[in-house]
Amino acid sequence: MGDSQYSFSLTTFSPSGKLVQIEHALMAVGSGQTSLGIKATNGVVVATEKKLPSILVDETSVQKIQLMTPNIGVVYSGMGPDSRVLLRKSRKQAQQYFRLYKESIPVTQLVRETAAVMQEFTQSGGVRPFGVSLLIAGYDDNGPQLYQVDPSGSYFSWKASAMGKNVSNAKTFLEKRYTEDMELEDAIHTAILTLKEGFEGQISGKNIEIGIIGTDRQFRVLSSSEIDDYLAEVE
């Protein structure tokens, strides 16, 4: 890796003190499909648009929302392949933690380790930053938690957040609709309404994905028929 002509780090500081590559990575995230997450009192919900490039694509083969551990799930905005690399590393780190301490990794620890990986790629030679922002949703002994991790490696805990194309509209909508005592079912409805706001075309269980985790601490992705039921309730 270190003997090519371009083995210097691409993320070198600009005179104004910015890391231009990271800014560009955030642009890549900003042009990705909208995704959002809401933390309720008894759980967390994450949702994303699932716009496929053509009607010929088999939508059952695509799943954007994935599990990192049985009680931690993740959704991304930006470059799908980049998210897969991070997902793989995070799953492995969660397993290593379990093997060492014989307890499930807490959400904050996993977020920290994922963020550390993303940061590594902004300070190494011959690599580029990841073109994804992740929303990590989990439920552990500290209750329900929602974290956003950016290409720079910085992470934030959110009560509700959105990323991707429609981020400003979605965040404004969430700011209006979010309440501290919201429960999981309300949060799911709010998430659907937020996605609907900027959705081009007809929203259905086939072109959005929703993942939830409740007090049972089992993260799961809703089936398209379950989403259709929720959509009917919202209408």
Add this chain to the structure above:
Amino acid sequence: MVKMTDLPIKGGFSFDLCTRNQMLLEKGLQMPPFRKTGTTIVGLVFQDGVVLGADTRATEGPIVADKNCEKIHFMASNIYCCGAGTAADTEAVTDMVSSQLQLHRYATGRESRVVTALTLLKSHLFSYQGHVSAALILGGVDVTGPHLHTVYPHGSTDTLPFATMGSGSLAAMSVFESKYREGLTREEGIELVAEAICAGIFNDLGSGSNVDVCVITKGQTEYLRNYQLPNPRTYISSKGYSFVKGQTEVLSTKITPIQPKVETVGGDAMEE
């Protein structure tokens, strides 16, 4: 430092210290003993799945180190593994493969298969050339049906309808050879396994205490910890023991006063 690609893991035994160890042995060093499980473990296939059984005694030479240890290890919700040999080795290897199976499940989105666990175990054990002293009975039910395998420390495996391992394996096998038949029901399978383990418990010194059973069927696993307790403690005195002052003879007395605390007065503060 660039480390985004995982370097291939250099497995196998590192022989670097062998010359040193040989020299120490010649000088008269006693190697510390391994804690062996001196075990009876069994498994059989019945009509709906597999039943695994194990005793619960862990020995350190002639001493019982653990009267109620767990020898049936979790690999996946549909796969369990009994371990005989060195306790640390069986624990470590089953934990490691269990972790690898979890990662594999995430990558494939499917339930783990018994042959996957089998291949992971045998490749690991082979690369350590028998130095990882783990003799295992691996059993589970997956989409392809119920499976039962034995794994030996050097990495060879067998696929069998019924199997026994450990120091009590001969006692247990005698029970299986006379009473096993195909198409046993769940109750018959559990009874036979318990009988085989009891044969090991009573006839082998390395096995003892209780019987653990694990029943795996399609979609459901039941871990029956301490299914039978054929060796209860019966000698506890209900009155307890009393040790009266004066019962123990005093041979000699030596009193050493504890040093009084030395207080320093004055002096300068430390330079920064």
